[in-house]
Amino acid sequence: MIEAGIIGGAGYTAGELIRILLNHPEVNLNFVFSTSQPGKPLYSIHQDLIGETEIEFTNGINIEVDVVFLCLGHGNSKKFLAENQFSETTKIVDLSTDFRQKSDEHSFVYGLPELNKEAIKNANFLANPGCFATAISLAILPLSKNGLLKDEIHVNAVTGATGAGTSLSQTTHYTWRDNNFSAYKSFEHQHLDEIGQSLKQLQPDHDSEINFIPNRGNFSRGIHATAYTKYVGTLEEAKEFYHNFYENSAFTFLTDEELHLKQVVNTNKCILRLQKFGNKLLVTSVIDNLLKGASGQAVQNMNLMFGLEERMGLKLKANYF
Amino acid sequence: MIEAGIIGGAGYTAGELIRILLNHPEVNLNFVFSTSQPGKPLYSIHQDLIGETEIEFTNGINIEVDVVFLCLGHGNSKKFLAENQFSETTKIVDLSTDFRQKSDEHSFVYGLPELNKEAIKNANFLANPGCFATAISLAILPLSKNGLLKDEIHVNAVTGATGAGTSLSQTTHYTWRDNNFSAYKSFEHQHLDEIGQSLKQLQPDHDSEINFIPNRGNFSRGIHATAYTKYVGTLEEAKEFYHNFYENSAFTFLTDEELHLKQVVNTNKCILRLQKFGNKLLVTSVIDNLLKGASGQAVQNMNLMFGLEERMGLKLKANYF
Amino acid sequence: MIEAGIIGGAGYTAGELIRILLNHPEVNLNFVFSTSQPGKPLYSIHQDLIGETEIEFTNGINIEVDVVFLCLGHGNSKKFLAENQFSETTKIVDLSTDFRQKSDEHSFVYGLPELNKEAIKNANFLANPGCFATAISLAILPLSKNGLLKDEIHVNAVTGATGAGTSLSQTTHYTWRDNNFSAYKSFEHQHLDEIGQSLKQLQPDHDSEINFIPNRGNFSRGIHATAYTKYVGTLEEAKEFYHNFYENSAFTFLTDEELHLKQVVNTNKCILRLQKFGNKLLVTSVIDNLLKGASGQAVQNMNLMFGLEERMGLKLKANYF
Amino acid sequence: MIEAGIIGGAGYTAGELIRILLNHPEVNLNFVFSTSQPGKPLYSIHQDLIGETEIEFTNGINIEVDVVFLCLGHGNSKKFLAENQFSETTKIVDLSTDFRQKSDEHSFVYGLPELNKEAIKNANFLANPGCFATAISLAILPLSKNGLLKDEIHVNAVTGATGAGTSLSQTTHYTWRDNNFSAYKSFEHQHLDEIGQSLKQLQPDHDSEINFIPNRGNFSRGIHATAYTKYVGTLEEAKEFYHNFYENSAFTFLTDEELHLKQVVNTNKCILRLQKFGNKLLVTSVIDNLLKGASGQAVQNMNLMFGLEERMGLKLKANYF
Incomplete structure (x- = not known):
């Protein structure tokens, strides 16, 4: 033992x-x-x-x-x-x-x-790793692995109230948080450093901006993140190199269906969904901030x-x- | 002005x-x-x-x-x-x-x-008046007005988090309150005194126990209360003397339909519903704790x-x- | 009358x-x-x-x-x-x-x-107008009024469950929506047409892409939107032309403080906040989807x-x- | 296997x-x-x-x-x-x-x-067993085991929206249930039969009324129940015979602290709390309606x-x- x-x-x-x-x-x-x-x-x-x-x-x-x-x-x-x-x-x-x-x-x-x-x-x-860093890195690492992060990355993510810890505060007071929503630390969240370090590890020439807006959601657990960037390949190619990247992962999975946060709450999983619109690849990522995060x-x-x-x-x- | x-x-x-x-x-x-x-x-x-x-x-x-x-x-x-x-x-x-x-x-x-x-x-x-006192008194005052409170009264009520005020506390922390429920101050809530005083005003010989269990609900506003006691008359008679009692009320109304809290949230109204089961009269009462309360x-x-x-x-x- | x-x-x-x-x-x-x-x-x-x-x-x-x-x-x-x-x-x-x-x-x-x-x-x-269209247009119209929409616009917005109407559906079932979050109709929401039409009305040469990710939030009412784009002026200049644009508005206001959804719930107001990070202007916009929306x-x-x-x-x- | x-x-x-x-x-x-x-x-x-x-x-x-x-x-x-x-x-x-x-x-x-x-x-x-029946029976069975159910029992319980099943309905629509509360099937819930059968099994002469008001809470999982009845012994005696009754239980436990629903959500446990006020014994009981229930x-x-x-x-x- x-x-x-x-x-x-x-x-x-x-x-x-x-x-x-x-x-x-x-x-x-x-x-x-x-x-x-x-x-x-x-x-x-x-x-x-x-x-x-x-x-x-x-x-x-x-x-x-x-x-x-x-x-x-x-x-x-x-x-x-x-x-x-x-x-x-x-x-x-x-x-x-x-x-x-x-x-x-x-x-x-x-x-x-x-x-x-x-x-x-x-x-x-x-x-x-940090919770936002985990959700976001898993969404985009396969792109950096393939040297494809050459343009700005646009990330919007929302976290539950447990992300703010056990300390009492106005934005975790029930009457404030209930049925509410707000952005905070836009473009300046401290997890950007970790994410940048991981991307550079796989794509040393990476120097694109990550435009990251974190939000406070009115739920207790979980992170839902969307990330998109310019991408010239096909969706099928993207699915293939994401599949390869996560082939041996114990907890990170891909889906082709609509994705929602509660698919992972109270589990150690990360689920990712890929979509392509015009010249953009959109990746949605969900984790439990207290478990996989x-x-x-x-x-x-x-x-x-x-x-x-x-x-x-x-x-x-x-x-x- | x-x-x-x-x-x-x-x-x-x-x-x-x-x-x-x-x-x-x-x-x-x-x-x-x-x-x-x-x-x-x-x-x-x-x-x-x-x-x-x-x-x-x-x-x-x-x-x-x-x-x-x-x-x-x-x-x-x-x-x-x-x-x-x-x-x-x-x-x-x-x-x-x-x-x-x-x-x-x-x-x-x-x-x-x-x-x-x-x-x-x-x-x-x-x-x-206090918020619980208002919801509960309005539920049972017509009984005391008619001298009918002769047995124990059983009251269960649930209040939103605004009932606890703006001070930060564990039981109003979002991660605690979200999807949670708990009883507190059972049989000992401080509003019992006000309620008793009002009942005695209309029925001086009133000395029945009020068994009152307040609860914390995971919502922000409102009080939902149920109160029942032994009652020998018919439901129609009860509806009639409730109707008479509230005939000139500006904000208190009766309904024959299922009643739910959000019918009164953000209004100054109280809505009451009467039902009879066996020898009991059940009255349900809803108010907004910050407005009518x-x-x-x-x-x-x-x-x-x-x-x-x-x-x-x-x-x-x-x-x- | x-x-x-x-x-x-x-x-x-x-x-x-x-x-x-x-x-x-x-x-x-x-x-x-x-x-x-x-x-x-x-x-x-x-x-x-x-x-x-x-x-x-x-x-x-x-x-x-x-x-x-x-x-x-x-x-x-x-x-x-x-x-x-x-x-x-x-x-x-x-x-x-x-x-x-x-x-x-x-x-x-x-x-x-x-x-x-x-x-x-x-x-x-x-x-x-539509609800998303209102929240987003009010966030960026002053830019188009000043001919400043020359690059892609990145919009992420979240709406409450009333946005889906009274019809029963899986994603408005309580057990699904409670403590959940999900993106939908990414890059393809039908309100993009209205927004584009309004922007062109003020800036006829406007042909930038609007990258719009709508989300389902676990609350009942309101829309919280963030929108950012490249912007070369100073924050003060932006505040000034936003102020001028909304000077005679009955319900649209600017704030310099942190903004959250419940500031407008159950009102006809729109509140906007401007921030600048690097070469981006970020505008946050909140409305009640059923009222101003x-x-x-x-x-x-x-x-x-x-x-x-x-x-x-x-x-x-x-x-x- | x-x-x-x-x-x-x-x-x-x-x-x-x-x-x-x-x-x-x-x-x-x-x-x-x-x-x-x-x-x-x-x-x-x-x-x-x-x-x-x-x-x-x-x-x-x-x-x-x-x-x-x-x-x-x-x-x-x-x-x-x-x-x-x-x-x-x-x-x-x-x-x-x-x-x-x-x-x-x-x-x-x-x-x-x-x-x-x-x-x-x-x-x-x-x-x-049924979910309400489990929560309520576990709250009062030790009383019947000791032949102590001789007077009316007053039960108020609240269940989460999963209790209503996967079928879509008005009272499980998000916009209805969110921040709402309502009683239903008062005094007539179908689980009363099971509860009565179990009580009679331990106390064959049991024929007291169970006054049961079930409620719909705005949460997804769990049942919180309070039950009280006349009881002449001391609180310590009650704790002792409850302790004896549940000594070999795998999932049912007693606590002396304030009890709240989330102590058991996503577990198979039932936790009970005993209190005495005047001549009443109050038992609070919490379970997860989909697991222990x-x-x-x-x-x-x-x-x-x-x-x-x-x-x-x-x-x-x-x-x-």
């Missing part, structure tokens, strides 16, 4: 990790570290866990675990690792933005399995890092309706 | 009052007092008001207005009136709980027009206090879908 | 028209024609109208009314007018797509007041056609939360 | 069964019979199954399967079994109401494991009927937010 620890146990991504790991056949949840909740049972915060486990939050860390997941606010993972040292064999999966940009100062591998599967298998330190992908990466079957523990029943 | 002031201008009830009074043909909105927002335009908080008015919040009070509405937290109206004095002719409409219970210490009239219309017309100080009823009371047509300024387009 | 008739009274746009006209100070609702509901009271279908009116649907038409509103399915207005003739002085406001494209075969004026106010004032036959604009047009104050009967209380 | 077939594969309960059985370690999904969809892949209807399975709906039945689940409309199971015969060893689990009432004419066991576990283990024919409980029963661990295949990740 893989002994696993979680640092920062009270938020959404930690909650989802706990739910997955409790049922993972090869994992034992060794500890869940929380500075705010020590001594309380996990189900005092993650209240659906009544009857599932009697584990309590702890303020002590077992540095000998096989893997540790960092579910900390952006900027805090770096700080935490500077102050705490794990055993030499402990693998680290970080869910924050802190190590997503390649740098000489760290050896974290960017954990998008569809892009970096072999590197992930050998990684000891893994930077788990966070904790599910983290476990997928863990499976790869430990040589387990990639889908282990991740055959989740969708919450389709 | 009636010069009107509002004390405590940033919350939901103040917002609804402002929206109504700006379009009221006989009212001029003289000032909106807010200690937190002075100098800012009303539309900086009530952002739908862009293009409607350039009025700003003020931290000064005009004590010469004809009417002032107190939109303060429970307990704060009493304190505010102890510290601030209006002119002798200023009428006061208080939306808090502070003066709803009759007492020798104050001369506020309980402002449920269906119960106290004549007293309201002559009132200088008015205590506006708060600000709309406050303006209805103001209209009565100033001798205006009761529906003036309150012919609101429903938000039926 | 203006005597008004409505043809096709059971749908959403007819419902909204009825709600507005019942409270319009210069209008008498003369008849509501419905082939499916004759003899039933309006409130049997528009159930919020209990207590407001006892008018019944009729299957007879009064051809002498001053104005008639056609709330028929697309294609049916033409057919209806071929089979039914009104008096020579009856003005006709059609809410369908049938007469929105200029043609030698009819004399309908396209009823977007911000574009055609003078023509509307003199119109006897008026084609009321349909019935409210129809009444606004009626007011203009009859020389009334443009906002008469349209000072609606927002359903802000 | 247990070979399983499903009759009537296009509805919600069939969809949930398929999702569970595809991941059940001891089950092979042998066929999914559908008269409307033969030859189409399951994911053409249950569109979240893309990438999970290539199985197609069939219009042929394998009568040799080990277990068959009937997911047919009420009344149709009886008809189906009259027209189709399975092998002598095929066990039948019926999700309709057809066999829930004991009768000399059939040998179906009522499949509420908390009530009938031993009988279920030996059953060949099983009638799976339908397909999850069907699989739980199948596990018992085949001697498998009761929770096998049912360790589902909650959709807590």
Whole structure:
């Protein structure tokens, strides 16, 4: 059994990790570290866990675990690792933005399995991608793989309220969010950096603009993204190289039918649809922001890092309706 | 024109009052007092008001207005009136709980027009009823009027998230409330006192228990209540004395059809439905908690206090879908 | 008083028209024609109208009314007018797509007041714009007015479920739509024609592509649209010519703050926000699809056609939360 | 491996069964019979199954399967079994109401494991309980077990839109249901019969009225029920006999904290909370109507009927937010 620890146990991504790991056949949840909740049972915060486990939050860390997941606010993972040292064999999966940009100062591998599967298998330190970055990168990576991103890319995506975290705020207040919709951080979302880095990895000459408008939707979970760009080939050719790119993917699939968000909610899947209109290729992409966009992908990466079957523990029943 | 002031201008009830009074043909909105927002335009908080008015919040009070509405937290109206004095002719409409219970210490009239219309017309100080109290009292007052409340009353009601006010809290966080439902304050809700007082006013020997379970619904506005009790007469008799009781009501109506909440959302109406099953009379009651349950009823009371047509300024387009 | 008739009274746009006209100070609702509901009271279908009116649907038409509103399915207005003739002085406001494209075969004026106010004032036959067309045209018309639409325009918009009409369908089934999101009719929405016609009216050399992705949101009312295109001037210049363009608008306003859909829900307003990023001008636009996008604009047009104050009967209380 | 077939594969309960059985370690999904969809892949209807399975709906039945689940409309199971015969060893689990009432004419066991576990283990024919019946019976059965149901029981429960099935209808139209609430079938819901039968099984002299008001909530999944009745003991005594009653339950748990619906959504659990007010015991009960209230409980029963661990295949990740 893989002994696993979680640092920062009270938020959404930690909650989802706990739910997955409790049922993972090869994992034992060794500890869940929380500075705010020590001594309380996990189900005092993650209240659906009544009857599932009697584990309590702890303020002590077992540095000998096989893997540790960092579910900390952006900027805090770096700080935490500077102050705490794990055993030499402990693998680290970080869910924050802190190590997503390649740098000489760290050896974290960017954990998008569809892009970096072999590197992930050998990684000891893994930077788990952002939710928007996952949805958008999966929509356009096959284009960059084929050197076809030569013009501006136009992306519009909408995320659920869990994307804003557990902190209370005006735009996650029920009476504000209910039946509402709004754009935010247009053209300036922080995930653009990750996406650019991944595109350049496959198409080094890539320097097209990505015009990205993120939106707040009045739902709890999921990301729905559309991306289009100029594309001279046929739709059939596009379908073929997308098919080839995702042939060995465990969770990313293509469809020819109308696509909607709830096809993936509460699963680790990404579903993509390709369409061509005039000289544009339109790709629609849907994921669950907390699973394929966070904790599910983290476990997928863990499976790869430990040589387990990639889908282990991740055959989740969708919450389709 | 009636010069009107509002004390405590940033919350939901103040917002609804402002929206109504700006379009009221006989009212001029003289000032909106807010200690937190002075100098800012009303539309900086009530952002739908862009293009409607350039009025700003003020931290000064005009004590010469004809009417002032107190939109303060429970307990704060009493304190505010102890510290601030209006002119002798200023009428006061208080939306808090502070003066709803009759007492020798104050001369506020309980402002449920269906119960106290004549007293309201002559009132200088008015205590506006609570939202649950309004929905439930209107459901059962005709029974007490006819001396028929002799057994326990069973009430279940659900309120929207605006009922919890503008303060951020876990149970109004979008990800918690969305697609959720929960009971709270069962058998102990603070509005039971008001309801009991009104019932006793019409049926002095009333001492039946009111078993009241309030619930949090995953919608923004409105209250849906069901109330039943033992009743020996026929349904037709009940319909007749309900009809008589509400004959001159401006906003309370009976229906024989299935009733649902959105029939009254964004209006000042209450709609009631009567049914009989075995020896029980079931009454269903729906209101908008912010209008008939708060600000709309406050303006209805103001209209009565100033001798205006009761529906003036309150012919609101429903938000039926 | 203006005597008004409505043809096709059971749908959403007819419902909204009825709600507005019942409270319009210069209008008498003369008849509501419905082939499916004759003899039933309006409130049997528009159930919020209990207590407001006892008018019944009729299957007879009064051809002498001053104005008639056609709330028929697309294609049916033409057919209806071929089979039914009104008096020579009856003005006709059609809410369908049938007469929105200029043609030698009819004399309908396209009823977007911000574009055609003078023509509307003199119109006897008026084609009321589509909801997406209204939201998008208002976002970009000032650019075409200044000859600045020289590059592709990128539009993404989301509409509420009322946009799909009252017919039951899979994508308006609650369990499908709840917490869901999906794109549809990408690059091919039928409103592109109207938009193109309006842009060409102000900028005859306009021939840029409009890349338009409409989406289904999980809310009931409203449209939120973002539109961007290349723009070489400064943001201040843009704000100035937008300000000039909308200076005399009764319902279209600019804001410098974050914009969200519920600022306009249940009102006849359009609010616009301008931002500049790199060489792109981004315009966000929000309307209520049933009011400024349909019935409210129809009444606004009626007011203009009859020389009334443009906002008469349209000072609606927002359903802000 | 247990070979399983499903009759009537296009509805919600069939969809949930398929999702569970595809991941059940001891089950092979042998066929999914559908008269409307033969030859189409399951994911053409249950569109979240893309990438999970290539199985197609069939219009042929394998009568040799080990277990068959009937997911047919009420009344149709009886008809189906009259027209189709399975092998002598095929066990039948019926999700309709057809066999829930004991009768000399059939040998179906009522499949509420908390009530009938031993009988279920030996059953060949099983009638799976209704959703409201499950939530309400689990709330009050320990009282009847202890002979304490001597007075009227007052039950109010709210169900999500999936409770109404996949058929399109006005009350499941998005624009109707969104932000709405309504009572229906008050005092007359068809599940009262099942509940009464179960109570009498434990307390043969039970003849108290159950006053039951079901409601339509504006959410997709789940049932939240409150039930109260006169009770003379202490709260601690009640907790003790509830604890004893559910000691060996695989999915039914007690909590002392505030309870809300999303603690159980997308799981097979029931959580109960006990409170005492005056002389009343109040029990709150929450389940997922499609899982513990339908397909999850069907699989739980199948596990018992085949001697498998009761929770096998049912360790589902909650959709807590």
